[in-house]
Amino acid sequence: MYDVIVIGGRCAGSPLAMLLAQLGHRVLVLDRSHFPSDRLSTHYVQPSGLARLRRWGLLDQLAASGCPPIREARWWFGETLVSGFAPEVDGIDMAYAPRRTVLDALLVRAARDRGVEVREGFTVRELLFDGDQVCGVRGRSAGGTDETIRATVVVGADGRHSMVARAVGAESYDERPAYTVVYYTYWQGLSAHRRNRNEVFIHEDTQIGVIPTHDDAYLIQAARPHSFAATYRTDIEGHYRQAIREAAPALDRELDGATRVSRFLGTAALQNYYRRPYGPGWALIGDAGFHKDPLTGQGISDAWRDAESLSAALHATLTGAEGWDQAMSEYERRRNADSAMMYDFTCEAASFEFDPMTRHLVQVLATSPEHANRFFGVIAGTVAPEDFFSPDSLLDMLGRLPEDTFADEGDLVG
Ligand SMILES: Cc1cc2nc3c(=O)[nH]c(=O)nc-3n(C[C@H](O)[C@H](O)[C@H](O)COP(=O)(O)OP(=O)(O)OC[C@H]3O[C@@H](n4cnc5c(N)ncnc54)[C@H](O)[C@@H]3O)c2cc1C
Structure with a gap:
């Protein structure tokens, strides 16, 4: 019997599990993935997220992974350039954009090192209920064995298509439609002056982002309105390059002499929603409970912020210091209060309709x-x-x- 089972071991799941284990709880993480592995996601980590990584003793490991620090932002609004960088806070004066193969594996390792049991290749098929109370999971291990595992609380850190949210019928609210479709790929051979810079080009209904990452590579994304998704899919490379040509002509010329080092990845399934993040015996964190367009790069840092407040809430209920409803409604209130304005701003930016x-x-x-x-x-x-x-x-x-x-x-x- 575990105190907490966390389904999903990436940005939301592993830090939550790690923090709970540090507080003395018996925690199991189940993930159908094996690590290291990639995720459909760009990966700009905000300074606020890095401040948490440092608090958790993990920032040095990330810095040592060879990921270039980003210390300059250049955002082009048409011909108008806004440049600078966020004021230093808690000694953090940079961002990083680590590959998810590196970042997620680091988080899983940290959880294991601090006492979490992590089972990779384990697919959760259903939740166990005792009345309306969730009390465990049933699923299949990497070896193909069906297993039933019980816990006091089951947390869905299982992403946008959360099985947990579906199984418990978690109510959605403040839903907004998907505004964008985005495709991205990685390039090598760009000018060295881009190495510590995040550059964004917003031109009419197009957004291009250039983000330095591991292996001297640059992630370059091209987002268009969601209504363009079907057309985009007819010729992803052609429309991607056309978007760059129109929004960032100098970058487009630079790409002629650069090397594309990966396939294109992308999605139009970028719905914006909050979900009620708790109920009897269950909780949600990360994209499972709250998702917004990735244009402003908030998801990873938000998941880490919420890992701190959910671990505190679960600790309070597991130790009997607070009742379930009291602790968990405070978790929901804080999540929503901390994210509301950026949610609005992100939706406005993603709609390409600036007032x-x-x-x-x-x-x-x-x-x-x-x-x-x-x-x-x-x-x-x-x-x-x-x-x-x-x-x-x-x-x-x-x-x-x-x-x-x-x-x-x-x-x-x-
Ligand atoms: C195109 C795109 C670009 C983005 N760019 C950025 C960015 O630049 N910066 C940023 O901060 N955020 C970005 N995001 C958002 C970011 O990717 C997410 O917020 C973040 O990955 C959420 O982490 P998570 O742990 O909640 O979910 P996920 O990363 O989706 O992980 C969920 C895990 O759950 C596991 N799982 C699911 N179901 C089961 C099951 N039944 N049994 C076992 N395991 C299961 C999966 O295998 C997976 O490992 C982007 C997202 C997209 C789609």
């Missing part, structure tokens, strides 16, 4: 390094969005524009 105020803000950010850095701090999770977007802050920023600005809507973006 006039955002367009004006871009002009301010382009000319004020201080405000640009604070903007990148919002994306990085190190500047509170409610501070940056507060009425006073907005008035201060918009007050910096020349008086005639509002007479000319301009042609900045979208």
Whole structure:
């Protein structure tokens, strides 16, 4: 009998399991994958996420993996460049974009090292119920044996298509449609000046992202509106290059002399939703409970933030310090409060429909390094969005524009 079974051992599951084991609980992670293995996901990890990795004693391992630190952001809104980087917080002045083969394996190893039992190649087929209370799982091991395993709590860290969420009928709320379709691949042979820089090009209804990663490679993604998905699929390479040609012509010319080192990966299944993350004997974390368009690169760091608060809530209930509903409703409240503004901002960015105020803000950010850095701090999770977007802050920023600005809507973006 385990205290907690965690289904899924990647960004959400392994850190949660590790933190629970450190608090003295008996934890089992089940994942049908074997590690190291890749995931359909780009992998920009925000400074706020790195601050957690450091707190958990894992940042040095990531730094030693050969992943280049990213210390500069350059976001092009049409012809307008906003550049800078998030203000340093807790000694973290960089981001990393580690391959998931490296990052997920590191997290699984850390969980094992700190006392978690991890079973790879184990597919959970169904949940066990005692009345309406979840009390375990049934599934098939890597060796093909069917097994029943019991636990006080079962956590679904099993991603967007969560089997746990389906089995318990977890209610979704604040759902928004999928806004984008994205494809990406890896390139080598780009100019060295890109090595420590994240560059984003937003041009009309296209977003291109260039992110340095392991092996002197660059992940380059091209996102288009969701309505373009069927057309995109007819010629992924052609439409990908066309998007880059239109949004970032100099990059496109550079790619002519570079080498593509992987196949294309991508998806249009990028729904935006919250799910109720708990019920009798079960909980959800990571994409299983909350998903938003990857355009702002929040998913991994959000999963780590929620691993801390869910482990605290489960510890409180498992030790009897708090009742289940009290502890778990606080977990849900904090998750939603911590993510609400970035959820809205991400959905706005992913819809490629910037309102006039955002367009004006871009002009301010382009000319004020201080405000640009604070903007990148919002994306990085190190500047509170409610501070940056507060009425006073907005008035201060918009007050910096020349008086005639509002007479000319301009042609900045979208
Ligand atoms: C195209 C794309 C780009 C993205 N880019 C970024 C980015 O740049 N930065 C960022 O922070 N986030 C990004 N994200 C989001 C990020 O990938 C997710 O938020 C993150 O992977 C969530 O981790 P997770 O552990 O919740 O789920 P997952 O990574 O999906 O892991 C779920 C695990 O559960 C296992 N599992 C599922 N069902 C079962 C079962 N029945 N039995 C056993 N095991 C099971 C799977 O094998 C898997 O290992 C992107 C996502 C996409 C799709």
